[in-house]
Amino acid sequence: METPPRTAPPGGDYAGPVTDPAPLTLPAADAYLPWVTASTESLLADARAKAEAIKTSPPATALATLEAWNELDIALGNLSARGELFSEVHPDAGVREAAEQAALEARKLSTELGLDTELYAVFAGLDADGLDAQATRLLEKTLRSFRRSGVAADETTRARIKEIRDRLTVLGQTFARTIREGTRSIKVTPDQLAGLPADWIEAHPAGEDGLVTVTTDYPDAIPFRTFAHDETARHDLLVASLTIGYPDNVDVLREMFGLRAELATLLGYDTFPDFDAEVKMIKSGAAIGEFIDKIADAALEPAQRDVAILLERLRQDRPDADRVQSWDSAYYAELVRKEQHDVDAQLVRTYFDFGKVRDGLLAVTGRLFGLTYTPADVPVWHPSVTAYDVTRTDDGAAQGRIYLDLHPREGKFKHAAQFTLTNGVAGRQLPEGTLVCNFPTGLMEHDDVVTLFHEFGHLVHHLVGGHQRWAEFSGVATEWDFVEAPSQMLEEWAWDADVLGSFATNEAGEAIPAALVERMRKADDFGKGYFARTQMFYAALAYRLHLENPEDLVARTRELQEQYSLFPWVEGTCMPTSFGHLDGYNSGYYTYMWSLVIAKDMFSAFDADDLFDPAVATRYRDVVLAQGGTKDAADLVEEFLGRPYDFDAYAAWLAE
Structure with missing residues (x-):
């Protein structure tokens, strides 16, 4: 949901600009509960006081008003991200509950501020003359956020909007908790x-x-x-x-979809996807459906070809099989890759010991982006978590701190994501981020390695782009259907023989053979068509469920799976109840494939024979990543490529 201010993620309780900001000091393991509780109270009070001051004693100039708003954004953002992170990762259920409450209070205050007509009047009356380009952009986005919050509606409508937003926050937390603990x-x-x-x-x-x-x-x-x-x-x-969250999350989702549709209507939009898409690159709800079908059509022929190969191999074991089922797809894809492409995943995994992969990832991204990672001996929330201070290699300038929470445990977030701990603001607070994943502690599948590179791409984006003047533009602050592109592009380094050979070694210390990596790349091409169709099933699910809010969630899921996926629905399942992206990405799960189109195009600027070419890598870092949200994503990509992005590189990859 979008309300002003954007809830930039958390950090320390800073009182004002500092010359040399230090990372946030986390509490000792037994002190998290009082820390979360106390900081919730202090940050809420701070944000409320700042909002009241803007209304009752408006600063004399537009720039000063925006600076005051930035201070409020920092305080509220610090609370929001602190709550969102620790509600998903802390090992103590009491701390997770308190952190959930912190995130809830941050959302509620954000909603309240977005509907505050007196606050809005201050910003609506500002004269933009004399503001530089970034301050002008901030004012424009702030006014748009107020509008999308419903501040211009009548009092009764505003009250209902607040009620809806507050309820949606509770539903989102319930949905996520059921999956996390399920x-x-x-x-x-x-x-x-x-x-x-x-x-x-x-x-x-x-x-x-x-x-x-x-x-x-x-x-x-x-x-x-x-x-x-x-x-x-x-x-x-x-x-x-596929039954995690079932049936408990069925009613949660139906209420969520209904409330989002009502909210969109109250705000003057035809559908929730129209509201959702307005602030993304895609711009309209209808365009989401068109994009889904465009990708699905492009992927159909290669998907059918590869599924036919799977079926042929399946029939060697079960001659009467007429379709490949979902529980067979990964197993028989592995057999095809082993038997037809000479890639044995069990052999491959012997080269990917977790510790070597983690160290290799840091070495690769450090070389690529000019970063140095230094282990930090600081308090963490679980013994398996590691921390690193990050500096620029060339001049030693502090870039921020990262935490790696990479192994599963009870009550922890079940998937893979980057969470913000502190949103960086120049001269105020360093960017800090956390990678939250669920990898084994021993040998990893190569798919896990690719996932680790992908998620680390978000972390690098957060750090490198986290040195803006305005919190609104800090870090991964571009349009939501672009944020995956830098991470998807970083996956390419996890497929390069020279890159992998630098850290992927077996027990005997032998590097993974380049010939094996080449076969892995070719084998990975197998199945990309039906993978794209499956992704479009997920995208259609997110889009259509928000449009329709069907009475029978299971039946509609089955219909959409039969329409888009080449693998049939599985009796007794209800995939949406465990599909965490329905809260967060909302109706916009298409963004993964939209971003992949851009990622393939951006990667075309790199020399496949020299992925570390400093001229290209530095230009990419500085032009795309380091600017955060200070420009529209399309402009960042055009500046890097020297032309607008297009579909050609993706289409060529899909057709190979």
């Missing part, structure tokens, strides 16, 4: 582990009942669905994964 599992006999890597089997001993527990967490589920020979067990684990 890990499911199946029990299998030891012989049903046939096909799995030896280290995976060793890490999953049988219990007192003689059975092995397999959870829906990624380090369990991904290898199991990829390697386990037992079809029934693969089916059962997939069903468990």
Whole structure:
């Protein structure tokens, strides 16, 4: 949801500009609850006082008013991100609950400020003459945010808008909590582990009942669905994964979709996707549907070709099979890659020890972006979390601090994402970010390595772009359908033989062979068509459910899956109840593929034979990443490429 101010993420409780800002000092492990509670109270009071001062004693100039607004944005943003991060990662349920409350209070105050007619009147009356380009952009965006908040509506409508927004915050937290705490599992006999890597089997001993527990967490589920020979067990684990949040989240989603539609109507939009898309590159709800179908059509032929190959291989084991089922797709794709492309994922994973991959990632991104990572001996919220201070290699200038929280545990966020801890503001506070993932502590699948590079791309964007004057433009502050593009482009470094050879070594210390990496690249091309169709199923789901809010969520999910995916719906499942992107990305899950189109185009500027070319890498860092949200994404990309972005590079990749 968008209300002014944008809830920039959290940091320290700073009182004003400082010459040399230091990172936030986190509390000791046993002091989080009082810290969260106290900082919630102080930051709320600070933000309210700043808002009241703007109304009762308006600054004399437009610039001074924007500076006062920036101070409020910092305070509220610090509270918001602190709450959002620790509600998802802290090991103590009481702290997670207090952090949820902090995030809720930040959202409620943001809604209240966005509907404050006196506050709006101050900004609406500002004279932009004399403001520089960035201050003018900030004023324009602030006024747009007020408008989208509903400040111009009558009193009754404003009251209903506030009620809706506050309720949507609660629903979003409930939806996420149900997924986060909803890990499911199946029990299998030891012989049903046939096909799995030896280290995976060793890490999953049988219990007192003689059975092995397999959870829906990624380090369990991904290898199991990829390697386990037992079809029934693969089916059962997939069903468990696709019923997380079911049925509890069904009513939550239906209320959420209904309230978002009502909100859009009250604000003067035809549909919620129209409201959602207005501030994105795509601009309109109808364009979302058109983009989904454009990608789906482009992917159909390669998707059908590759599914036919899967089916042919499946019929070697089950001659009567007429379709490839979802629980078979990863398993038989792995067999095709092994048998037809000479890529054995179990051999590949022996080169990707977690510790070496993490260190290699830091070395690669440090070289590429001119950054140095220094381990920081500072308090963290769990012993598995590591912290690094980040500086620029050339001049030692502080860039910020990062935290890596990369392994699963009970009650933790289940997927992979970058969370802000502090939004950087020049002279005020350094950017700090947290990578939250769920990787194994031992050997990793190469897909995990790619995911780690992807998510780290968000972290780099947050740090490098986190040195703006205005909090509104700091870090990953571009349009939401562009934010994935820099991360998707960084994935390319996880496919380069020279890059991988610098850190991917087996137990004997031998680097992964370049010939194997080349075969991996070719094998990875297999399935990209049906992957794109599956992504369009997810995108259509997010778009259509917001348009229609169907009475029968399961039935509509089944229809959309049959329309877009080449794998049939699985009986007894309700995927939307565990689809966390329905809150956050809302109706805009299409953005992953939209960003990929741009990522493929941006990558075309790099020399495939020299991915570390400093001229290109530095220009990309400074032109695209370092500017944060100070320009529209299309302008950033055009400045980097020397032309507007286009569909050609993506279409060529898809057609290969």
